[in-house]
Amino acid sequence: MAEQIRVWKSKNLRSTYMLVYRDELTGRLRVTRMDGTKxxxxxxxxxxxxxxxxxxWTVCRDMGNDVAEIRAAVDREIAEETAQREREELRLKAEAEAKVKALQEAQEIRAALAGMKDSVCLKPIEVLQRYDLLEEHLEQLKPGEYAVCINYRKKGTVELRTKARTTDHLKVLAKVTKEERNSKAALHRFAVKVREAYQSGIVIIGKTHALQSFGKKLVDAVPYIKESKNLYFSSAAPRRYYDKNTLVYMKLEQIEQNDN
Known part of the structure; x- marks a missing residue:
């Protein structure tokens, strides 16, 4: 009886190989382990x-002309896959270690900078949506009183300064005080006051409204202040929101430049 021979490989993490024989006349299949046992x-x-x-038969591979040749080819493939798996494990381990190291370094830098600065610049989304990032920035400030400002010339950047006065491009919102005590609770209370001050000076509009009123070029040039999941279409991009006051300033500045 003349038989053709191929190899079947399972899709498990550590694949199992089987020998598949096909009768050339009848097409009947039989399967054995690599050592020939049932x-x-x-x-x-x-x-x-x-x-x-x-x-x-169609999902099996032709890996040699006889069992000895096939076994050698399978052994090589297993060795290659094992080496690849080990390299991937080492890569993931190295990445994990690098992340831990980077986190430790970041914490050390934060600790070194804590209470050293007398001003800080913040992205709007860090103030309105990310308490963790807001607190990281505020931790660097010395204890004392600060003016919370929106700098329209810097596209709505939020600034905390010890001294500030309202100008055509700088809006002073409120005065807030960072406590002397260095605790997470005190830092969070400070962050809450900063966010409340920022919220008092903005007008929130959605991206659709912003595009209709100010155009795509201007909206793309201004950072959004927060985003949220689209409740109607789960696969859609997150909804983004902007500060109308910042867009108005940028629009007026654009008009002024065009007139000149």
Whole structure:
């Protein structure tokens, strides 16, 4: 009886290899382990591939002309996959270690900078949506009183300064005080006051409204102040919101430049 021989490979993490024989005359298949012993789940393997065009035989690979050659090829493939898996494990381990190191370094830098600055610049989204980032920035400030400002010339950047006065491009919102005590609770109270001050000086509009009123070029040039999930379409991009006052200033500045 003349038989063709191919190799079936499972899709498990650590793949199982089987020898698949096909009778050239009848097309009948039989499955054995790589060492030639009987495969106890032969029927389930064959049946499990009935939905494929051509069945199990079509998903098998030709890896050699005889069993010895096939076994050598399988051994090489297993060795290559094992080496690849080990490299990937080492890569993931190195990445994890690098993240831990970077976090430690960032914490050390934060600790070194804590209470050293008398001014700080913040992105609007860090103030309105990210308490964690807001507190990181505020931690660097010395204890004392600060003016919370919106700098329209810097596209709505939020600034905390010890001294500030309202000008055409700088809006002073409120005075806030950072406590002497250096605790998480005190820092969070300070962050809450900064956010409340910022919220008192903005007019929030959605991106659609912003595009209709100010145009895409201007909206793209101004940072959004917060974003939220789209409740109507889960696959849609997050909804973004802008400060209308910043857009108005930028628009007026644009008109003034065009007139000149």
């Amino acid at each position: 495969c106890t789940n032969e029927k389930s393997i064959i049946k499990g591939h009935e939905s494929h065009s051509g069945g199990l």
